[in-house]
Amino acid sequence: MTIRMTINGREYETDAHPMMPLLDVLRESCRLTGTKYGCGEGECGACTVIMNDELVMSCMVPVMQAGGAEIETVEGLARVAENGEEILHPVQQAFLECGGAQCGICTPGMVMAGVHHLRHPDRAPGGLREALEGNLCRCTGYSAIFRAMEQAAKTGHPE
Amino acid sequence: MIASNPVRYRAYVPVGVEEALEQKAAIENLLPIAGGTEVMVLLNEGLLAPCPVQSLHQLAGDWRGIRESDGSLIIGALATYTDVRHHPVVCERYPLLVESAKVTGALQIQNRGTLVGNIVNGSPAADTVPALFVYEANIRLLSSSGERVISINEFYTGYRKTILRSDELISEIILPAPPDGARHYYRKVGTRAAQAISKVVVAGIRTDHETKLAWGSVGPTTLRALKTEKAIAGGASPEEAAVVLMEELAPMDDIRSTRNYRLAVSRNLVMDFIHKTKE
Numbered sequence: 515m516t517i518r519m520t521i522n523g524r525e526y527e528t529d530a531h532p533m534m535p536l537l538d539v540l541r542e543s544c545r546l547t548g549t550k551y552g553c554g555e556g557e558c559g560a561c562t563v564i565m566n567d568e569l570v571m572s573c574m575v576p577v578m579q580a581g582g583a584e585i586e587t588v589e590g591l592a593r594v595a596e597n598g599e600e601i602l603h604p605v606q607q608a609f610l611e612c613g614g615a616q617c618g619i620c621t622p623g624m625v626m627a628g629v630h631h632l633r634h635p636d637r638a639p640g641g642l643r644e645a646l647e648g649n650l651c652r653c654t655g656y657s658a659i660f661r662a663m664e665q666a667a668k669t670g671h672p673e
Numbered sequence: 674m675i676a677s678n679p680v681r682y683r684a685y686v687p688v689g690v691e692e693a694l695e696q697k698a699a700i701e702n703l704l705p706i707a708g709g710t711e712v713m714v715l716l717n718e719g720l721l722a723p724c725p726v727q728s729l730h731q732l733a734g735d736w737r738g739i740r741e742s743d744g745s746l747i748i749g750a751l752a753t754y755t756d757v758r759h760h761p762v763v764c765e766r767y768p769l770l771v772e773s774a775k776v777t778g779a780l781q782i783q784n785r786g787t788l789v790g791n792i793v794n795g796s797p798a799a800d801t802v803p804a805l806f807v808y809e810a811n812i813r814l815l816s817s818s819g820e821r822v823i824s825i826n827e828f829y830t831g832y833r834k835t836i837l838r839s840d841e842l843i844s845e846i847i848l849p850a851p852p853d854g855a856r857h858y859y860r861k862v863g864t865r866a867a868q869a870i871s872k873v874v875v876a877g878i879r880t881d882h883e884t885k886l887a888w889g890s891v892g893p894t895t896l897r898a899l900k901t902e903k904a905i906a907g908g909a910s911p912e913e914a915a916v917v918l919m920e921e922l923a924p925m926d927d928i929r930s931t932r933n934y935r936l937a938v939s940r941n942l943v944m945d946f947i948h949k950t951k952e
Binding site for chain 1: 674675676679680682684686706708709710713714716717718726728730755778779780781782784785867868
């Protein structure tokens with residue numbers, strides 16, 4: 515079964531087994547290793563990506579269910595300006611400025627959850643803490659992460 | 674990364690309900706999945722015995738909706754926790770479902786997991802099932818030879834055992850209107866507030882004449898505390914009700930908690946329930 519999907523605006527095709535987790539396809543077949551493997555059981559959020567505008571844990575999506583889907587990973591956030599310079603997404607930029615990453619393993623998932631929250635604040639009526647509830651940081655760098663998200667919310671998003 | 678070889682799980686993707694039911698009847702050991710949030714954990718950890726898998730995602734058009742019908746609310750088998758949490762009628766009439774969906778995993782899980790998955794998985798720690806018990810939900814079971822509608826209170830027969838036949842799929846949850854003027858109560862007690870599995874979970878509703886209380890993680894299945902309900906409706910004090918409750922629960926020691934802790938928490942929760950739902 516050939517599975518087609520759009521990842522960061524590019525068409526991808528894979529012959530991966532239908533029950534292969536989307537995460538493994540992203541990392542191994544598409545070589546998009548920004549998305550991390552953390553726990554494999556939906557607890558840590560390191561593998562978080564956006565699928566059809568919804569936040570999902572890619573380790574828990576059998577790739578057959580991603581057929582025809584639009585996937586966004588951390589690699590797709592930055593833009594390239596006319597002069598060729600890479601412009602980070604405001605959430606990435608804020609993480610950088612506020613020290614929102616320590617070891618960095620939770621960062622891609624945390625950033626994706628943050629980006630999704632800025633787009634759809636109504637999805638987490640409890641606010642930022644609820645929006646990031648599914649993303650664990652083992653370095654316990656939460657305060658810096660929350661500061662980064664508050665800053666990103668002020669600078670707005672370019673989408 | 675994944676610890677199983679996915680090739681050992683042959684995938685079936687029915688495009689319609691009829692085909693899904695035919696497959697369910699014909700293929701031995703076929704494991705249906707909706708969002709896969711339960712099955713993928715086992716797969717990733719290498720704990721799922723090889724079996725054919727039936728992914729129901731193509732049935733979303735038929736089965737994902739939430740709609741009103743004759744005073745009842747129908748929740749399709751593929752409706753996610755997110756769908757339930759944000760549905761205006763659920764928010765207005767079934768607040769215990771909103772509460773319980775909100776504490777099931779995080780947003781990422783709620784976007785994929787389904788209420789029917791929570792039911793059929795059969796865990797006594799399921800967070801939404803106590804709410805469905807007190808609302809006296811019915812579930813519709815379909816097979817290629819017919820259908821039956823049964824009360825969720827009669828669905829479980831033992832630890833992770835249900836009356837679901839191997840040729841059946843659950844198509845929907847049917848929620849009768851809750852009693853007028855009901856006060857609602859929901860508490861989940863886990864190791865931490867978010868992303869934890871319950872040590873004790875309770876859902877309750879109370880009117881001036883009637884009390885309903887359902888408990889999770891304190892027995893082999895989710896259970897109604899019928900004697901305690903009667904005692905509370907009859908005017909028992911919080912302390913008296915707690916004594917009755919202690920005889921109705923059968924918690925165990927396990928990886929998440931101990932029998933004694935669960936009993937102590939349940940005792941406190943029933944007293945809290947009585948205070949908070951007084952009027």
